[in-house]
Amino acid sequence: MSFNMNDDQEVITNLVELERFLLSVEMGTLGLEGVAGVGMATNNSDGRHFVAVFDEQQKLLLARWISVEVFETGKDLVRYGTRLKH
Structure with a gap:
């Protein structure tokens, strides 16, 4: 894994940051x-929440830590992908 989950500075705290992360993955x-x-x-x-990228x-x-708010409100964004298409 290329990310240290102990690095608290990498917490995604809003949907804009989550979308930016997902676009970077996509x-x-x-x-x-x-x-x-x-x-x-x-x-x-x-009990902390995170968003994770997996292989087959x-x-x-x-992985990136996410706030409770992002965990609750960002589920559809993770499930269905970003609105912006590349």
Whole structure:
């Protein structure tokens, strides 16, 4: 994984930041190879939420912490993709 989940400075705190992250994944600007999906989840040990990028074997390629608000309001954006098309 190319991201340290302990880095609290990387928290996505609003939908604009989430959309920017998803567009970066969709457009390939993050340099990830074999992206097959994106999802939201909750860390079992501390209850914090994150958005994650997976490959076809469901291996975690990249993750970013997200705020509770983004977790609650950004589900459709993650599920259906960004409004902007490249």
